[in-house]
Amino acid sequence: MLTDINPKLPMRDKNITRQFYIHKLGFKEFGSADFDGYLMMEKDQIQIHFFEFKELDPKENYGQVYIRTDNIDSFYQSLLDNKTNIHPNGPLEIKPWGQKEFSVLDPDNNLLTFGQSI
Template sequence: MAHFRSHAVPILPVAEMSRSIAFYHQLRFSAKRYQNGDGYAFLERDGFELHLNRFETLVRDHNPCGVYFYLERGTAAALESEFREAGVRILSPLAPREWKMNEFVLEDPDGNLLRFGEPLE
């Protein structure tokens, strides 16, 4: 049997690619490449890949899309601090959650929720 490594890559909908790229640069993601002009972008940070897909119309405040970033224990507080220093507004500060994760939540300019968490145990 062949062994291979796989991973999921979240694709988030965005209304304005340049605004979204600027936001993710605040989170220290770098743009790897673009496709279809400004219609699709590949971003990366610390080996994690994230894609942005431009849509003509987005429905704000209605079932926002989102992604979870699960981190090594002991890194969530430093990351939250880094984002705050970069001027990113945190929607929900780092706190233990009932599902045994220490998490904080922020929102990108298109209403996509980004949750960063680490296991409590």
């Protein structure tokens, strides 16, 4: 039976992606192996994997992940404290579908939406 999911998103530059997720979102690198063209990041109980796509045009990237949290206010504040840019169309707000959400774009234009049921 299904037990977990690890989304795979494109990245142009492994070091830039690594630094963004560590310093802006509070992730850490998963595992000790440094795979060529592949990166695994984790925070709490989730992992996001990245594959190298050097020719990626960020304006044409539609990579998206919806991440559920149980303390959205605290996480949102931690991102603000880290001077992480919140998506201009995705500020923290309560949505009509009963979720409190906000969104962030990573350096390759992957959309990360964080949400908590209210």
